Amino acid sequence: MAAQIAEPAAGGTGAPARADSFGPALKDALIAGLVTLGLLGPLVGFHAVVKDEGMNGQAALGLDYRPGLVAIMVGIVFAGRLLLNLTVWSPNRVVATRSGPTVFDRIGTTLGPAIKPALLAFAVGFPFLAAFLMGGLNESRYLVDVGILILTYVMLGWGLNIVVGLAGLLDLGYVAFYAVGAYTYALLATSAPINDFFAGLLGATFWANWAFWICLPLAGVFAGLWGMILGFPVLRLRGDYLAIVTLAFGEIIRLVLINWVDFTGGGAGIASIPRATFFGIPFNASEDGFAARFGLDFNPMHRIVFLYFVILALALVTAFATVRLRKLPVGRAWEALREDEIACRSLGINTTNVKLSAFATGAMFGGFAGCFFAVRAGFVSPESFTFDISAMILAIVVLGGMGSQIGVAVAAAVMMGGMELLRNLGFLSNVFGPGFDPTQYRMLLFGLAMVAIMVWKPRGLVSTREPTIFLKERKAVSGDLVKEGHG
């Protein structure tokens, strides 16, 4: 902070002033270093360890000191601050005023047509690429799993984007619809009466093989219904108030799942949910299994790769539906609602229907994703549907740039992929000394990255809203330059 309010050296421009500004910059960096020392000294410097006392053979808690690690971190802050003071935050620096779209906006709009097919091709080829790079299907399991995780969040992000990004309704309970979708599948697929009914009608294995494909649309429908149920009481609410009610709604669903033991299995959850099948053909080693039917050697990875393509297809359906809906009157009404509700009403738009349709559509895609989650994990419990998930999805939408499809996809990949990447930074212990565990700093770095994005790109990675209709040429105007709609 001190650097920004530090006054420029009196009467100096050019080289002499640069020399003058070095002193304050150094002072500021020293202060920052001292603050870091004060903060990290106790936090990082002391490390609780279990020490073997030897005498009576009992373990006791002891303290370990890590001055080296603290010194390295303080050094990073000091050097970084000094560097920033002399460059970006330098009082002599002429701040370039920006009137056009930013770099990210240009990527979003001008390169958009080229980037989207490239990303799509990458997504389609990813499992094969992973198998090629890792040298085998089984070795690529981790990468494909990460891919599935990222795509699930891309889809959830796109679904929530309809509610938050397009209709401007801040929904903090999106995980509720994810849960509704997951439990719809879990409950229906493990239901004995339904299984018996179809066993008598279409063969013993029918329901186990087809449950997912029949329940997938049902999960969407149920979640959409719950979206409407949430929508009704909050019709008159906006902004903070809406956020609080939706937050409560998410918690209510989770608490009901925990406490209604007879129906949902309570905290123990529902296990042995039927696995996904290749449109009725199970992925197993039997004669009728996928591998045998297609003349392949049996490999459990077939199912994982298939799941990858299922979630990719579901995510693409979400994206395609959103793009189409935006061009229809209902989608345009969502966006107009976000901009100005009163103006909407005076233009003869029934805002009740518009809000309910936004909630229902967003919830429906959450339900699809939930159904997929249940079939992938084979197990659901209320613990999978905590507020963290809602917060994570919302963070993806906000960081990606509300309303921007490509931004949300990139944000999901960066956030989820980044979290996974941080798990694999073992080499950092070479820098910070042994005993340094990067996973412990995962959330810290993650939070830092989020703050950084919000400082530099307050409207998200892609803040340009793409018009749904063009007459002549596209004109990109940075979202930063356009004021927000009335709350």
Place this chain on the structure above:
Amino acid sequence: MSQTSPATPAAMLSVRGVKTFYGNIMALKGVDVEVNRGEIVTLIGSNGAGKSTLMMTIFGQPRAREGQILYEGRDITRMPTHEIAQLKIAQSPEGRRIFPRMTVYENLQMGASVDGFAHFDEDLLKVFTLFPRLKERISQRGGTLSGGEQQMLAIGRALMSRPRLLMLDEPSLGLAPLIVRQIFDAIRELNRNEGLTVFLVEQNAFHALKLAHRGYVLVNGVVTLAGEGRELLERPEVRAAYLEGGRH
């Protein structure tokens, strides 16, 4: 001195004894206003007189606690706002309220929602003939337009619904005199050529009364004067309160 003439068959919109409250505060204390078919009627008054409140009350936001609002003989006092708009009453609200992140084209599309897009191209052409500036700005975001252009867009958006009654709330607010002239010329043109009925709420009494067939003066939630536009313009109390020093 309130206007109490009986409702004539020609009355398109009649507001009868309307009282509107914000909490416990009475903003409109029994207002009677009539707008006949084919007329330009203006409502002038100073800040806080209740002009915009009357305009919004006609649209049901907030609702009148007492009194009646009739549109073509139909009681619309308790009707939901969007249904009122579907009766082909269009409004360019106070502060314009265009959609800032949507383009000019998209804003105009939103205006056509009521009409169902059947005459979209035709109406678009009409708006562009009236305000050629909007055509130049077609793919620009609403929020990046100048104040005058935003006002043109707000009026153009209202016209896209093919209204029978156009209600304008302070279209001259914060605009350069030249732009105000352009906008008022456009209103006059619409009234003359298309027979569009216009209800105009204004602080710019001089321009508004010159344009209007009839006018009302609203003071503290009560109509204190009513009459022909030119006639009101000559009244000493109007001149003293709204015109002296304010002519431009």
